[in-house]
Amino acid sequence: MIKTIDPSQISQPDLHNILLTAVAPRPICFASTVDKDGNVNLSPFSFFNVFSSNPPVMIFSPSRSGRDNTTKHSHQNVKEVPEVVINIVNHDMVEQMSLSSTAYDKGVNEFVKAGFTQVPSETVKPPRVGEAPVSFECDVEQVIELGQTPGAGNLILARVKLIHINEAYVTEGILDTEKLDLVGRMGGSWYVRANNSALFEIPKPIRTKGIGVDALPEGIRQSGVLTGNNLGRLGNLERLPSKEEVIETLKSLDLKATSKSEMHKMAQQILEKGNTEQAMALLMHAETL
Ligand SMILES: Cc1cc2nc3c(=O)[nH]c(=O)nc-3n(C[C@H](O)[C@H](O)[C@H](O)COP(=O)(O)O)c2cc1C
Structure with missing residues (x-):
């Protein structure tokens, strides 16, 4: 039996749960931003991916709150200072990353609350997370606001200017998936860990044309x-x-x-x-x- 749903006929929280449980696992953008006074903010966003490698562009989306329709500090900050450092989250960082998603008051620095190391960036004002295996210094090129109602997303298009890679996660010059031990976000409070039997390879049909x-x-x-x-x-x-x-x-x-x-x-x-x-x-x- 298939249940067919018209999204306009269910509540926003129910729709949110279906979307986030079905569209998973999602990578996590651990975004560091600053406001116009230089106050640092660090928050995770799993509405996130890389969409272009030439130019290198990533998009993440801090939504309007489903509860009170407020906008996220990260969203406000990139409108004031259009820069972000996108840090990648691995298993060693996952509990502290989760803590940093607490709705602290504006101006509270989640690097401090969650116990992460603030490392100055070279080309942008927001600092990077010292513990992250990979960090991307980015300019924010565009903010696309998808609506003004609770749950509306705000797409932040970030162009990568500089990449920092911790060499501990590199094998023979290339980033090593097995060493990275990345985590992804599922529905509810579930996460997924990309290690051991969770990892598998499929030969890429790039240069070949399979019979079908x-x-x-x-x-x-x-x-x-x-x-x-x-x-x-x-x-x-x-x-x-x-x-x-x-x-x-x-x-x-x-x-x-x-x-x-x-x-x-x-x-x-x-x-x-x-x-x-x-x-x-x-x-x-x-x-x-
Ligand atoms: C793993 C994870 C992923 C999250 N993804 C999103 C997301 O994609 N969009 C969003 O609006 N909130 C997301 N959140 C919640 C925000 O991190 C949370 O609202 C945070 O307090 C926002 O901080 P800010 O207001 O300082 O920007 C996520 C939380 C966690 C733990």
Whole structure:
């Protein structure tokens, strides 16, 4: 059963919960800003992403409060001083980052409240977070206010001017996903941690053009064993194996499976170990049974 919802027919908090639970995990922008008097503010925003690498532009959105329609200090600050440092949050920082989201009064410095190290920036007035694995000094190019009612977002377009990377998170000159241990925001009070089994790789179909799931033989597409993920991986192959390749593969396998469905299960195990060509050859053989 599918429940279909017209967003105009449900309450703002209910809509907010659906949107934030479904559109997840979201990266976290830990934004440092200053007001016109130089007071420092530090707040997290998960309505955030990078949208362009040339020019390098990120967008985050401090919303109007769903409770009292007030605007966030970060939003007010970037209108007064159009600069921001976007700091990236990893697992070591997550509890302090959460504390910094407390609705402290204007002028209260959340670096101090949350116990983070304030490091002066080189090109902008807001300081960066010393504990962050990566920080981006940015100019705010545009603020797009999406409405004046509770929950309305305010898109802050930030162009990156300078990047600081802690070398502890670098391997052979490049930022290392496994070392970063980043966290993301889910719905409610849930977070996700990008480490260990949460991380996996899929070969990028950039230089190759996969045959597509539609080009797989019917018996493979309609397999009661293979999953959508298995079919996606098979469809990424550039061609089906030749008869000779199927024979060669069969010779290399210790083939105990007898029925078609047992062969599909064996092919699935081979696929999950990453040998797509071998799995495909076995599946083609199963098609001949
Ligand atoms: C992980 C996390 C993500 C958040 N994302 C957002 C967001 O995208 N937009 C928003 O308006 N508030 C978000 N909040 C809440 C703000 O951080 C909170 O309202 C904060 O007090 C705003 O501070 P400011 O008024 O000093 O700018 C988030 C809080 C946390 C802990």
